[in-house]
Structure formats: structure tokens, C-alpha cells
Amino acid sequence: MIDKLEMFIALAQARHFGRAAEAVGVTQPSLSAAIRQLEDSLGVMLVLRGSRYGGLTPEGERVLQWARRIVADARAMREELRVTRAGLSGTLRLGVIPTALAAAARLTAAFAAAHPDVRITILSATSIAILDDLDALALDTGISYLDNEPLGTKATLPLFEERYALLVREDHVLAARDAVAWAELGEVALCLLTPDMQNRRIVAGLLAQAGVTVAPRIESNSTIALLGQVLAGGWATILPLGAAEAFLSHGPLRALPLTDPDARHRVGLIAPAREPQLPLVAALLAEAGRMVR
Incomplete structure (x- = not known):
């Protein structure tokens, strides 16, 4: 079920069957079959189909919210178990508004020094794109404005x-x-x-x-x-x-x-509001808290 939900999330983000299949590393027929199997198991139509992707049905929009929550929890569980076995490692995906890239560099330099087995991907993006990619599980955390965009349900830590x-x-x-x-x-x-x-x-x-x-x-x-x-x-x-x-x-x-x-x-760190946090996100929030103090 989790792999099918991940494919569904990829389709909702890419809005194209071919690009979604490429994003999750399967063939387009495999992705289409997985989406139909997911629809059969849930008993509702999730995707409007014609000659091309036509968007999500109202039921699909609701399932998307649950899918993101379930997949995020599953990833967090796997990550926490992996960290327990092997220590903090992996890749942290950080989205940053362009005007905060210098501040991000100071934070990621300190974080990289404290956690040498972690790789960091820094992506410059608009504040809206950062929020969208956090919701779509395409980013782990972001640095953006705290008092100008509606953030929804997010954990925040002011930086400067x-x-x-x-x-x-x-x-x-x-x-x-x-x-x-x-x-x-x-x-x-x-x-x-x-x-x-x-x-x-x-x-x-x-x-x-x-x-x-x-x-x-x-x-x-x-x-x-x-x-x-x-x-x-x-x-x-x-x-x-x-x-x-x-x-x-x-x-x-x-x-x-x-x-x-x-x-x-105010500009600060933004992360999905969840407990427990992904270990990499929790470690970045802790490092940012030390820098602010």
C-alpha cells in the first residue's frame, strides 16, 4: 500500500503520468496499474482520466492528504530505525528563499561540521514553492518568511x-x-x-x-x-x-x-508539524536553536 500511495503523491505533484513514473523510478504502465489498484482497494476514483491526466477527483484530493500523512509517517519510522542502527546519515533536502542563502550557508556549515555523515541538498526556491514542496514531501525543511505567507500547520524556528x-x-x-x-x-x-x-x-x-x-x-x-x-x-x-x-x-x-x-x-526554519520529527530535521532544528541562542 505504501508504495502505491507514494506513486499517487508523485502523480499529484507531477500532474503527468510519464513524469510521475520517472520520478519514482517505474514504467508508466506500472504506475498506471498501481493507481488503479489503489482505486480498487479504496473503492473510489482518484484520478480524472481522458487522453491525458485530468486532475484529482474530490475523493482523490482527500486521499492525497491522508497519503502524505501516511507516507511521511512511514518514512519517519524507517529513518528513525536506520539512525538507531547506523547513526545520523542520509541526505537533508533544504529549500531556501534566495535572500536567505547566505544565512543558510552559515547554518548548513555548522550542521555539516557536527554531522559529517549527512549530505545536504540546498535548493533556491520561492516561499510558495517551499511550502508546496514540504507538503508534497519533496523537501524535508525550508528557510523562508514566517510572517507573510499563510504557513498552515508547520513547525517554525525564527532565525533572524x-x-x-x-x-x-x-x-x-x-x-x-x-x-x-x-x-x-x-x-x-x-x-x-x-x-x-x-x-x-x-x-x-x-x-x-x-x-x-x-x-x-x-x-x-x-x-x-x-x-x-x-x-x-x-x-x-x-x-x-x-x-x-x-x-x-x-x-x-x-x-x-x-x-x-x-x-x-522574520525569516526562519519551517518544517512539517509532526512528532517525532525526522531525525535529520530534528538535528537541524537543534543546530539552528544553538546558533540563535
């Missing part, structure tokens, strides 16, 4: 507060300033993160609050790309100070705190 700065090259007209007010940015050539990024939505809200309308000519989902535009000259970008500080000691960059308001947003 995000504060914002205007990043300019040292020859920019504003570079000599000690700080810049949000209301002054209306005439500044800005390149910003793409609208699917929560940071961009936060920045847009703060600009609107200051009466500034911005339609950036350059957008990217990469902070590195934005800083590259600033270094090329003529452009400015808005990033959290923590995301920018790694670049301030190299090259001609200035970070000017943005004021009126001095906005702050």
Missing part, C-alpha cells in the same frame, strides 16, 4: 530579522548618503526580484506605502544577477542587508539602509 538596503555602485549619485528613504526611490533606476518572489511583494508593498510606483525594466529571480546589473553601472537594487553583506567587501558596492519605515520581517 530581514532589513532592507539600497545597493548601488560607489560612483552612483546616492552612494555618499548614509541612508535613503523609501519615498525617494521614485526616480531611481531599479532592478528587482521577479513578482513571484515574496521579497519582491514585500518591497512593492513598502514602496506603495511610501507613495512610489515602480515598474522595473530589469527583473530576475537571482540576487547574483541583480548585483551584476548594479556593478555594471547605472542601476540600483533593493535587497536585505544579510543577502548583500557577502558582496560588500569585494568590489565597488555600497549598501544604504532604507528608512521611513525601517521595515523588518
Whole structure:
């Protein structure tokens, strides 16, 4: 039953029989047969079928919630038994919003030093994608905003507060300033993160609050790309100070705190709310707690 539920979860995530079969390492006919067997055993139709995948039935949506819970519990049980035999090892899958990658590096470096047999996969993702992948069991934990997206039922651990700065090259007209007010940015050539990024939505809200309308000519989902535009000259970008500080000691960059308001947003670890936690997740939460303290 567990293997069939895992295939069903993969199908719901991929929304395509072929891609789901590839994700779980079986042939498409094998996956289709497993889904039909699951439907027969439960006595309900789970998937709308036509010439291609047509989505889940209402019963399928409900079964998906149970499937994620059952599969997560089964994985946690297997992992706990494996750790009891062999110690903490395996791969921790961590999703991180782009503006928190520097903070994630400090945490994962400490975690890797404390647990040398654990491998870590760090994936840059939007806050919404992190929540979706946690629900779909595609991630073990994430680092994201704690007070802007509806998190649902999640365990959280605050790590730091995000504060914002205007990043300019040292020859920019504003570079000599000690700080810049949000209301002054209306005439500044800005390149910003793409609208699917929560940071961009936060920045847009703060600009609107200051009466500034911005339609950036350059957008990217990469902070590195934005800083590259600033270094090329003529452009400015808005990033959290923590995301920018790694670049301030190299090259001609200035970070000017943005004021009126001095906005702050909490960023932290997010994990499924379960007890007991996966051993790898519990160990990461413990390491993060030590760093915060």
C-alpha cells in the first residue's frame, strides 16, 4: 500500500503520468496499474482520466492528504530505525528563499561540521514553492518568511530579522548618503526580484506605502544577477542587508539602509508539524536553536 500511495503523491505533484513514473523510478504502465489498484482497494476514483491526466477527483484530493500523512509517517519510522542502527546519515533536502542563502550557508556549515555523515541538498526556491514542496514531501525543511505567507500547520524556528538596503555602485549619485528613504526611490533606476518572489511583494508593498510606483525594466529571480546589473553601472537594487553583506567587501558596492519605515520581517526554519520529527530535521532544528541562542 505504501508504495502505491507514494506513486499517487508523485502523480499529484507531477500532474503527468510519464513524469510521475520517472520520478519514482517505474514504467508508466506500472504506475498506471498501481493507481488503479489503489482505486480498487479504496473503492473510489482518484484520478480524472481522458487522453491525458485530468486532475484529482474530490475523493482523490482527500486521499492525497491522508497519503502524505501516511507516507511521511512511514518514512519517519524507517529513518528513525536506520539512525538507531547506523547513526545520523542520509541526505537533508533544504529549500531556501534566495535572500536567505547566505544565512543558510552559515547554518548548513555548522550542521555539516557536527554531522559529517549527512549530505545536504540546498535548493533556491520561492516561499510558495517551499511550502508546496514540504507538503508534497519533496523537501524535508525550508528557510523562508514566517510572517507573510499563510504557513498552515508547520513547525517554525525564527532565525533572524530581514532589513532592507539600497545597493548601488560607489560612483552612483546616492552612494555618499548614509541612508535613503523609501519615498525617494521614485526616480531611481531599479532592478528587482521577479513578482513571484515574496521579497519582491514585500518591497512593492513598502514602496506603495511610501507613495512610489515602480515598474522595473530589469527583473530576475537571482540576487547574483541583480548585483551584476548594479556593478555594471547605472542601476540600483533593493535587497536585505544579510543577502548583500557577502558582496560588500569585494568590489565597488555600497549598501544604504532604507528608512521611513525601517521595515523588518522574520525569516526562519519551517518544517512539517509532526512528532517525532525526522531525525535529520530534528538535528537541524537543534543546530539552528544553538546558533540563535
